[in-house]
Amino acid sequence: MTPTEPAERALRRTVPWIAVALALVAVVYVRALVCTPVEAVQGPAQKIFYIHVPSAWVAFLAFGIVGVTSVVYLFIKDPRLDLFAACAAEVGMVFTTAVLVTGPIWGKPIWGTWWTWDARLTLTLFLWFVIMAYLVLRGAVSEPGQRARYSAVLGILGALLVPFIHVSVYLFRTMHPLPVVLRPGRPTLPGAMLVTLLLGFAVFTFLFVALLRYRYLLARLADVRTQAEAERADA
Amino acid sequence: MPENGGYMVAAYVAAAVIYLSYAVYLVRQGAKQGRGGSERLGP
Numbered sequence: 001m002t003p004t005e006p007a008e009r010a011l012r013r014t015v016p017w018i019a020v021a022l023a024l025v026a027v028v029y030v031r032a033l034v035c036t037p038v039e040a041v042q043g044p045a046q047k048i049f050y051i052h053v054p055s056a057w058v059a060f061l062a063f064g065i066v067g068v069t070s071v072v073y074l075f076i077k078d079p080r081l082d083l084f085a086a087c088a089a090e091v092g093m094v095f096t097t098a099v100l101v102t103g104p105i106w107g108k109p110i111w112g113t114w115w116t117w118d119a120r121l122t123l124t125l126f127l128w129f130v131i132m133a134y135l136v137l138r139g140a141v142s143e144p145g146q147r148a149r150y151s152a153v154l155g156i157l158g159a160l161l162v163p164f165i166h167v168s169v170y171l172f173r174t175m176h177p178l179p180v181v182l183r184p185g186r187p188t189l190p191g192a193m194l195v196t197l198l199l200g201f202a203v204f205t206f207l208f209v210a211l212l213r214y215r216y217l218l219a220r221l222a223d224v225r226t227q228a229e230a231e232r233a234d235a
Numbered sequence: 236m237p238e239n240g241g242y243m244v245a246a247y248v249a250a251a252v253i254y255l256s257y258a259v260y261l262v263r264q265g266a267k268q269g270r271g272g273s274e275r276l277g278p
Contacts, residue, residue: 012265018261042237044240044243045237045243047247051250094254094257098254101250109242211261218261225268
C-alpha cells in the first residue's frame with residue numbers, strides 16, 4: 001500500500017457526502033419555493049431569506065472555527081490545526097460570497113437599492129476582505145511555521161468580527177432587519193416559515209461539514225504526497 | 236402583494252451556482268490528486 005492510499009480512500013468516501021448535501025439543498029429550495037407561504041408585505045423576494053440567513057450562519061460558524069483553531073494552534077503548534085483553519089476559511093469564504101450576493105438581490109426590491117453602507121453590510125464585506133487577505137497571505141509566505149503564525153493572527157482578527165457583525169443591528173441605526181431566531185426571547189417567525197429556516201440551517205451546516213471534510217482531506221493528501229516525494233528523493 | 240419573484244429566482248440561481256461551482260472545483264481537484272497529481276493546493 002502506498003502512503004497516500006488511506007487519504008485517497010477517505011477522499012473518495014467523502015464525495016457522496018457532498019452529493020447528499022447538495023441534494024438536501026435542493027429539498028430546501030423546493031420547501032422554500034413551493035411549501036412555504038409568501039410573506040404579505042415583501043412578497044416572493046422575502047423567500048431569499050431561506051438561503052441568505054443559513055448561508056450567513058454557516059459563514060459565521062466557519063470563521064468561529066478559524067478563530068478557535070487559530071488560538072489553539074498558537075499554543076500547541078500542531079500543523080494540522082493550521083491546515084484545518086485554512087480549509088475552514090476557504091469554505092467559509094464561499095458561504096460569505098453567497099451572503100454578499102443574495103443580500104443585495106434581496107435588498108434591491110425591498111430597500112430600493114442594491115447596497116447601502118450600513119454597519120452590518122459593511123462589516124460583512126470587511127470580513128470577506130479579511131478572509132481574502134488571509135488566503136492571499138497563505139499563498140505569499142513559503143516558510144510553513146511563519147505562514148501558520150501570521151495566518152493564525154489574521155484568522156483570530158477575522159473571527160473577532162463575527163460577534164460584532166451579529167450585534168451590529170442593535171448597536172447602530174441600520175436598515176438590516178433584526179435577528180429572528182438567534183435573539184433574546186422566542187423566534188418571531190410563523191411556524192411554516194420557521195420550519196423552513198431551521199431546515200435551511202441544518203442542511204447548509206451539513207453542506208459546510210461535507211465541503212470542509214473534503215477540503216481538509218484534499219490538503220492532507222497533498223501534504224502526504226509531498227512528504228512521500230521528499231523521502232523518495234532523499235533515499 | 237409586490238411582484239418581485241424575479242429577484243427571488245435570481246438569488247436562488249446565484250446561490251446554487253456558487254455552491255455547485257465550488258463543489259465541482261473541489262471534486263475535480265480531488266480527482267487530479269487521486270491520479271497522482273502533485274499540484275500544491277492553497278493552504
